[in-house]
Amino acid sequence: MGVTKTEIFTEQQNRIADLAKAFSHPARVAILQLLIARKACVCGDLVDELELAQATVSQHLKELKRIGIIQGEINPPRVCYCINPEVWEEAQKTFGSLLETFALATSCCN
Amino acid sequence: MGVTKTEIFTEQQNRIADLAKAFSHPARVAILQLLIARKACVCGDLVDELELAQATVSQHLKELKRIGIIQGEINPPRVCYCINPEVWEEAQKTFGSLLETFALATSCCN
DNA sequence: AAAATCAATCGTAAAGATACGATTAGAATC
DNA sequence: GATTCTAATCGTATCTTTACGATTGATTTT
Numbered sequence: 001m002g003v004t005k006t007e008i009f010t011e012q013q014n015r016i017a018d019l020a021k022a023f024s025h026p027a028r029v030a031i032l033q034l035l036i037a038r039k040a041c042v043c044g045d046l047v048d049e050l051e052l053a054q055a056t057v058s059q060h061l062k063e064l065k066r067i068g069i070i071q072g073e074i075n076p077p078r079v080c081y082c083i084n085p086e087v088w089e090e091a092q093k094t095f096g097s098l099l100e101t102f103a104l105a106t107s108c109c110n
Numbered sequence: 111m112g113v114t115k116t117e118i119f120t121e122q123q124n125r126i127a128d129l130a131k132a133f134s135h136p137a138r139v140a141i142l143q144l145l146i147a148r149k150a151c152v153c154g155d156l157v158d159e160l161e162l163a164q165a166t167v168s169q170h171l172k173e174l175k176r177i178g179i180i181q182g183e184i185n186p187p188r189v190c191y192c193i194n195p196e197v198w199e200e201a202q203k204t205f206g207s208l209l210e211t212f213a214l215a216t217s218c219c220n
Numbered sequence: 221a222a223a224a225t226c227a228a229t230c231g232t233a234a235a236g237a238t239a240c241g242a243t244t245a246g247a248a249t250c
Numbered sequence: 251g252a253t254t255c256t257a258a259t260c261g262t263a264t265c266t267t268t269a270c271g272a273t274t275g276a277t278t279t280t
Contacts, residue, residue, distance in 0.1 A: 009136035023130035112265030
């Protein structure tokens with residue numbers, strides 16, 4: 001079907017999956033890293049740094065905006081993008097606590 | 111094209127994206143959480159807890175195995191799955207350092 | 221040996237994701 | 251007002267993902 005059955009999972013599980021999607025494509029990882037380095041926060045700069053077409057970069061930016069992890073500020077004729085601190089912190093806490101739930105001492109099937 | 115241009119990104123970026131894929135679907139999040147709680151580490155138990163067909167669960171397990179974050183131990187007639195501690199730790203370090211690179215003080219487009 | 225159990229795989233359908241050229245829209249500049 | 255610049259959106263092709271029924275293969279139990 002290609003369609004995720006979101007209704008059978010918890011809100012938390014769906015949100016974790018959505019936040020993870022922000023990092024689940026190397027282009028989006030690269031974009032986020034570039035935004036953090038702040039050498040490039042304008043779409044055109046990102047297009048120059050990545051070997052991807054402008055339309056493709058715009059599409060990735062749209063997805064990152066949908067998740068909420070970046071925000072765009074119109075600064076004509078450009079649009080300046082940056083990390084959304086609240087959502088970034090949410091990601092920190094979410095993945096932090098999720099990854100901590102596993103105690104390394106736990107062994108398999110005992 | 112639907113196909114990612116992995117060759118234009120760094121090894122690190124591609125690995126981050128791959129690790130994030132483990133968490134980018136609520137079913138896989140649920141599976142990992144169940145494996146950590148260790149109330150269910152056998153495929154059949156996971157099928158019982160999730161409202162998904164056995165084939166679908168098996169497919170998600172295969173993807174998690176490909177990433178390396180879980181491992182399967184044959185225990186006939188069952189197969190017991192568990193978290194792979196090394197890769198889990200890799201995920202902890204990877205996401206930990208990535209999420210730390212953003213200093214909250216940084217403001218937008220200045 | 222036959223039947224039962226469990227999980228992987230096959231085949232397939234439908235929807236989503238990735239990528240890009242072309243077009244459009246908005247604003248600034250000439 | 252016309253041109254230029256930037257980025258969003260449209261249209262489209264192709265590949266991937268999600269999901270499930272059915273089948274297969276391996277092992278255990280009868």
